[in-house]
Amino acid sequence: GNGGKVHEHLVSSVKMDTDFQSSEETTFVVDEVKQIIQEAIEGVLGVAVYQNNKVNQWTSSVVEQCLNQLTKLAKPFKYIVNTIIMQKTGAGLHTASSCFWDSSTDGSCTIRWENKSMYCVVTVFGLAI
Secondary structure (H helix, E strand, O other), X not given: OHHHHHHHHHHHHHHHHHHHHHXXXXXXXXXXXXXXXXXXXXXXXXXXXXXXXXXXXXXXXXXXXXHHHHHXXXXXXXXXXXXXXXXXXXXXXXXXXOOOXXXXXXXXXXXEEEOOOEEEEEXXXXXXX
16 A cells, blocks of 8 residues: 555665765765865864964875875775965965866865965865776
8 A cells, every 4th residue: 555655665765875876986076075175174274373383284184184084985096185275464376277087987176275374275186096
């Protein structure tokens, strides 16, 4: 009766989810990467005040945390993580990148973050193996 229809619906929705997951396992999911980057930046910089003697440590930590979390996704990808930390002085910063890749699997994600004293820009490139 009615219960059978509900059961059929559940089975089909579960099947759709697994199909969706299998394609996600081999593609660069921007939202997933965005979250990883934001957590890494917040974890390292948070409410820190810009200090010249700490920037090298900060950039290394942001890059390492991003890479650690990206590799935990266990996807068949090579990753490139680039980080810029810049003191807020009113100076301009312009960056550009160009990629020759397979847009159906590969991708990139750039996050711009700021607090009172500095800017942080992190870009992750993911290339399917």
